[in-house]
Amino acid sequence: MLRTLVPLGIISIGFLWFIREPEVEKQPGNILRINMTQDPSTLDPRKSSDQFSSALHFHLYEGLMRITKNATAEYGMAKDIVVSADKKTYTFHLKEAYWSNKDPVTAYDFEYSWKESIRPTFFCPNAHMLYIIKNGEKIKMGEMGVESFGVTALNETTLQVELEHSAPYFLQMLSFPVFYPVPRATAILDSKWSKTQDPPANGPFTCVSFKPNEEIILKKNGNYWAKNEVKPEEIQILLIRDESTALNLFEQKELDLIGGPFTSIPVDSIHNFRKKKALKQKELALTVFTTYNVQVFPFNNPHIRKAFSLAINRESIVENVTLNGEKAASTFVPPILKDTSHALASTFDPDGAKEELRLGLEELKIKSLPQLTYQYPILGCHDRIAQALQENFRDILGVEVQIEGVEFKTFLTLLNNKQYQFGQFLWIAMYNDQYSILERFKNRKNFRNYPGWKNWDFVDLLTKSEAAFDPHTRNRYLEKAEKILLDETPLTPIFHGNYVYMEQPRIQGFYISPIGSPHLQWVEFNDKKPLK
Template identity: 35%
Template sequence: MKKIVLFLFLIPLLIGCHKKDKTVSEGREVNFSFLSPIRSLDPRISNEYPSCHVVKMLYEGLMHIDLEGNPTFGIAESVDISEDQLTYTFHLRDSKWTNGDPVTAYDFEYAWKKAVDPRYAQTGAFTFYTIKNVSACLEKKVSVDDVGIRALDAKTLQVELEHPAPYFLSLTSCATYSPINKKIDQEHPNWCNDVGEFFVTNGPFKVDQWKKSVEITLKKNDFYWDADAVKLSGIRIQIIPDANTQFCLFEKGELDWVGQPFNSLPFDIIKDKNVFDKIEKKEMVGLNWLFLNTNSRPLSNKNIRKAIAYAINRKEITDHVYQMGETPALKILNSELSLQEEPYFDDGNVNKAREYLEIGLKELGMTKKELGPIVISQRSSIFYLRVTQAIQQQIHEALGLQVEIEQSDFPVHFNKLAKGDFCIGEMGWISWLRDPIYMLDTFRNRSFATNMSKWEDSRYQSLLEKSDHEIDPMKRKEYLHQAEELLMEEMPVIPICFITLTFMKNPELQGVYVSPLKELDLRYAYFAKKEVE
C-alpha cells in the first residue's frame, strides 16, 4: 500500500527573530488569574474551562498548533498517512516525562483507550469519535480492544479512522489527546488528584505547587524536548473570584494578563476610553447562542422557534450591550469556517417573527395566553444578564410574549441544560477545531451530551454522513453548507453573536499565541524590554 508521507517542521518563529530594539528577559515568571478553581489536571477531562488552559501548559500531544494556527509536530516527529486517508502512523521523537521516564507510544495508546473506555470515559471522550470503533465502544457494542488505536512499538503509534478526516492532525493537538504515564496510572490511579512524586507531565511546564481554590504555580520543565526554546521560568495562576479585583491587580502590575481567554473583562471598564483603547481583540471561531428545548411545547414547534429567532435584534445587542466589536450571528459558522457569506435569516424582522408566531400557534392549537411564560436560563453574570434582559425586552415588544429570566452558577446552569431541564438556555460555544464539522456535529444525534436542544433530523444526519466520507474538499464543503442551511431552517438553536476575545496584557509580554479556538500557548512566550542605549 502506498503511503503519503507528511513532514512538518517546527519553526520557533519568535525565538530567533526578535527585533533589534528589544532584548529577551529570560527567567521571569508570568502572572495570571482565574475566576474559579481548577477541578482537575487530568487531560482526559480537559475540555472543561479553566482546567484546559493549564493542561495545555503541562502536557503535549503528538501535534500542537503553531504560531500560524496550523498543526505542527509535538511529540511526533513524522507521520505516514495512507492513500485512503484512514490510517495514520505516527513516529515519536525522543522525549521524557518529568520524572525522566521516556514518553512512549504505549503511553498514548493507554491514555486514549482509557479515555473512551465506558468504565472510565469522561467528558472529553467525544473528541475521539473520529477514530474507528470509538462510538461503538462508548455504547458498549465492542470492546475497547477493538478501537483503532495501536502502539506498534515504543516509538510508533498507528491510528485507524472511521472515515477520512482532514482535521485529524489538528484534533491530536487537543488536550484530551495528551499521553499519560501508563506505569504510574496503573500503579497509582489517583496520581492526578494532588501534586506529588507521581504527578508527571511531558509539556513545556510542570506543576510546582497546587493550593486548591487559592493558586497553582508551574515551573519550566527541563525534561521537555524543546526546553531550550522555553524562556519563561514559570507561571503563577491565582484564583480571584472577582473580575474587578483582577483588573485592579493588573493596573498595579501584579498580573500580566486580564480578560479572556481566562475570564471576561469587567463590563464597566469599557466606559473609560483610556482603558478601552488598550484592549486587544481577536475574533474566535465560536458564538453565543440560545439552545431551544425541542422536547417540550411550545418550542417543539419549528415556527415558534423561528418567531423568537426573528424577533431578536442582534445588531442592537452587539452595539449597545456587548460593545466590543462583536458581529451579529445569523448563521453558525464565522470567519475562516464560513460556508456562505449571506445570512440565513433576517435580523430583528418583527413582521416575519409575528407571521411565524401566528402559524406556530395554529399548528399547536394554542392561543398566545396559553403559551405561558417563556423562561430563559442563563449563567450568573452581570454582563450576560444585560444581554438576556435585552433579548427579553425584544421578544416581549415584538411578539407580546411574557419572558422570564432564571440565573444559576455555571456548573448548575450547564447541568440543567444537559439534563433538558430548561426552556431556552444561554450558552457560549467555541469550536475545538478549525473545521466546520465540530459546530455542526453538535446536533448530529439527540443522544449527544452537547446537543442540549435534543433536536434530531435524518436529513441532517445524512448530510453529515456524506461529508464524513467525502474526500473531495469542495464536495465535502457543499454537504456541510447544506447541513448548516437545514439547521438554520429548523432553528433548534438561535445564534446571537460571534465571540470576540478581549484582553489586556503587560506590553513586555511577547510571543504569546492566542488561537481562534480560545487557547493560549506560552511555550515561546518571553518578556522583552527596550535596549538601553
C-alpha cells in the first residue's frame, strides 16, 4: 500500500474593472469575506481554463489526492493505493465519502468524469494532463474510442488506472481540478448540472449562490468527509474588478484578505505597504512571458522572434515596473521547480536584437515590419509591462508596436484559438514538477500551447525523460528540451513571479501552496466579533 506523501502544487491570480463601491453588510466572525476580480468561467472542474475558476474548484471538489498545509499531497477521496511493480498501473481504493446531496462518491464518478473529459467533442482545456493515462491522446485526437481509455471502475469503491509510462509526478497531478470527479448520476440527467442552483460538491464547501459580476456565496459542506477541518461556516466572495475599490474595502476592514491569488494590490500602494511590513509574499512557480504566434507572419520567422526577445529589458521591468520582488527570467521553468537553476537563454542584448531583426527582414525579403499589435489581458500590472515593452521595441528595434488591452476571458479565447500576433500572459505550474511547464508543447493543438509551436527533437527529449527512472538522467533530458524551447523562441520568459497579499489581524491559517493554490478552509478567526 502506498502511504507516502507526495510534493504538490498548482495555481491562481487576480485583478479588475468596476465602478461603484458596494455597501457591505456587517457579518459575524465565522464568515470569511474576500474579493475576486474575475467571475469564474465555470463550476465544472473539467472545464476550468483560468486561475479564478480553479481557485473556486479547489474549495468545491476533491480528487483522489489533496494538498496539505505542508505543500505535499495526501489521500483525498483515496483510502489506499496499490501500485504495480512497473509503476504503470494504479489501483485506488476509495474512502466512504458523500456528495453534498448525500449521494455516495464512487469510482464510477471518477471514471465517468475522466472519460467525458477525454472525448474529442468535450471542451476540456487541460485534457493534455489526461494523456498520461493509456490511450488518452489518441482518444482526444479521434484516433481511438473512449472505451480504450485506461480508466476502469472495478466496483463502487475501486478505480484502476493504467498509464502510458511510469510517471513520478502522477499522484501530484491528481489534486488538480481536471482529475476531480463530477456527480455522475446528476450529470447524466442534466448536462447543465454545474449551472444549477447549489450543484453537488464533494469538497469543503458548496456554492449556494452565484450572481455574475456581483457575489458568490460558499457554505461549509456538512457532508464533506473532513468537515471538522473546515473552519469558516461561510465564504462571501465579492466580484469587484477595480483594485482600488477592493483595497478601500480591505482598509475599512470589510474584507479579510486582499492580494494574490484573488485580487491584486495596486502597484502604487505596494511600496507603502511594504514599508509598513503589512505585506506577505509567496514565491510561486509562475512565469510572465511574451508569446509569439509562430503560425502567422512575421513571427513564423525565428530571427524576428529572437529580435523582439533580445530587446526586452527584464531587469528594468522587475526593478521599475512590477516592484514585487520578482526575478528576471532566463528560463521557462521557474526556479522553485528545479533543484538547481542557471541561465539557459540570452537576455537583454540590444546589438543582438538589431542583428536578429536584420537577418529576419532579409530572410522574409522585406524592408520593414508591417503594423504589429501586442495584446495583453486587462489584469493587474500587465498594462504597465506592455507599455515598458512597447518602449523597448521602439528604442532598440525602431519598431512602433501598437499595444491593446483585452478583457480577460476574451483574451484567453484569442490565445487558445491562435487569433493574435504576439502578446503577454502568464502561467502557473499545475503540479510540482517541471514537466508541468514543458508538456504543453508536445502537441501543437494543446490549448495551453499558445504559440502553436512544435519541435520533434523537443518531443523526443520529453519522451526519453518519461522513460528515465534516474532523476539526474531525467533532469538532463528536460533541461535539453527547455534549451530547444528557448533557442527557438516561441515565447520569451520575462520574469518569475510571487503572490503578495495582506490579511486582517482577525484571521490566521490562510495558506497558499508554493504552486499557487489557495486554501481558505483552514482560515481560523481570532475572535467572533463582526468585521467592523
